[in-house]
Amino acid sequence: MHELSLAENIRDLIVERAATEGFRKVEAVWLEVGALSCVEPDAMTFSFAAVMADTPAQDARLEIISVPGEGQCRQCRHRWQVRELYDCCPECGNFGMDVVQGKDVRVKSLAVI
Amino acid sequence: MCTTCGCNGAVSHQHGHHPHASHDHEDQARILQVEQNILSKNDQYAATNRQMLSDHKVAAFNLVSSPGSGKTTLLVKTIQRLKDAARIAVIEGDQQTELDAQRIRETGVSAQQINTGKGCHLDAHQVGHALEHWSLDELDIIYIENVGNLVCPAAFDLGEAARVVVLSVTEGEDKPLKYPDMFYASDLMLINKIDLLPYLDFDVEKSIEYARRINPDIQVLQVSAKTGQGMDAWIQWCRQTKVSPARATVIPGEFVCNTAS
Structure with a gap:
């Protein structure tokens, strides 16, 4: 359940921004979750609600934006939408690719008052 | 941006399709771009x-x-x-x-x-x-x-x-x-x-x-x-293993796929 500590990171980020940007309430948080990021959206939604008590983001809405995984084959350099880290290249059939996109979890934006 | 109606929040502007009467732009949210990896x-x-x-x-x-x-x-x-x-x-x-x-x-x-x-x-x-x-x-x-x-x-x-x-x-x-x-x-x-x-x-x-x-x-x-x-x-x-400020500089050498016997 590392989503809990990731949610705590989001909370810390929001508390810091509240001080520097001068807002008192967060209405919504847009979170980009990569398909290969080892974050389960349901677990994140649950953890998010649990850790935001007594912060500006208490009762904030969490909007999860799914970012598809993208990999590049090491053999033939073909790029494709990867679902699992052990997918083989649909072009040449080889295993072994570099993840180009989809490993990250990013706070994209906040709706603040 | 107004998160209720999606407009830019300017009190003076008009749009016929969507009355602003139901919410108050004086206290409306603004969008803060963060773009930060949570790790x-x-x-x-x-x-x-x-x-x-x-x-x-x-x-x-x-x-x-x-x-x-x-x-x-x-x-x-x-x-x-x-x-x-x-x-x-x-x-x-x-x-x-x-x-x-x-x-x-x-x-x-x-x-x-x-x-x-x-x-x-x-x-x-x-x-x-x-x-x-x-x-x-x-x-x-x-x-x-x-x-x-x-x-x-x-x-x-x-x-x-x-x-x-x-x-x-x-x-x-x-x-x-x-x-x-x-x-x-x-x-x-x-x-x-x-x-x-x-x-x-x-x-x-x-x-x-x-x-x-x-x-x-x-x-x-x-x-x-x-x-x-x-x-x-x-x-x-x-x-x-060599140490460096960049990650993972293990030298792949003769020990790759070593089959201990």
């Missing part, structure tokens, strides 16, 4: 740890595995073989107890126990504080035994020179496919408890093939911490 703080701590370790020429290894793979026994045996040739310290991560740190201290090396409480992994901030307990100039190698868990520790860089995933043969050769993130993020797969192979159906070649599907660069060594089989190659691997 960026951990990654900053990790970079600081890595720089500090590199400055003092200390090689740190992050050992990850499921519970019961034999990490602590492996470390005890490693220390016994290596402590005359290298100055070693250990960071032990567990949810509770000092038991593992005590086992390490019995070998005569210093160990710091981090109890993560409800946490399921070590993070770079905790490791940074553990490093404060030592004068790094007096060390060559730090082993970090992560919390036994093949999921969560994968996401947290600690500032190590290399990550070592320990897979014991009692677990089944399909572990790399079941927990791909951990094998993707590791530099070396250490197959442990190979003395038990005659009694099990574990397929060593298949486990290596599965791991390389996910991570073609992963190096593999086979050991039995209990009997000592393969331990010389593992010790040599630890000693040849």
Whole structure:
């Protein structure tokens, strides 16, 4: 359940921004979750609600934006939408690719008052 | 931007399709672009740890595995073989107890126990504080035994020179496919408890093939911490790892896919 500590990171980020940007309430948080990021959206939604008590983001809405995984084959350099880290290249059939996109979890934006 | 109607929030503007009467733009939300990776703080701590370790020429290894793979026994045996040739310290991560740190201290090396409480992994901030307990100039190698868990520790860089995933043969050769993130993020797969192979159906070649599907660069060594089989190659691997401020500069050499016999 590392989503809990990731949610705590989001909370810390929001508390810091509240001080520097001068807002008192967060209405919504847009979170980009990569398909290969080892974050389960349901677990994140649950953890998010649990850790935001007594912060500006208490009762904030969490909007999860799914970012598809993208990999590049090491053999033939073909790029494709990867679902699992052990997918083989649909072009040449080889295993072994570099993840180009989809490993990250990013706070994209906040709706603040 | 008004989050209720999506307009830019200017009180004066008009739009016929959507009356603003139902909400007040004086107290409307604005959108703050953040664009920040939520692990960026951990990654900053990790970079600081890595720089500090590199400055003092200390090689740190992050050992990850499921519970019961034999990490602590492996470390005890490693220390016994290596402590005359290298100055070693250990960071032990567990949810509770000092038991593992005590086992390490019995070998005569210093160990710091981090109890993560409800946490399921070590993070770079905790490791940074553990490093404060030592004068790094007096060390060559730090082993970090992560919390036994093949999921969560994968996401947290600690500032190590290399990550070592320990897979014991009692677990089944399909572990790399079941927990791909951990094998993707590791530099070396250490197959442990190979003395038990005659009694099990574990397929060593298949486990290596599965791991390389996910991570073609992963190096593999086979050991039995209990009997000592393969331990010389593992010790040599630890000693040849170069430390640098950039991650993972393990030299892939003759030990790639070593089949200990």
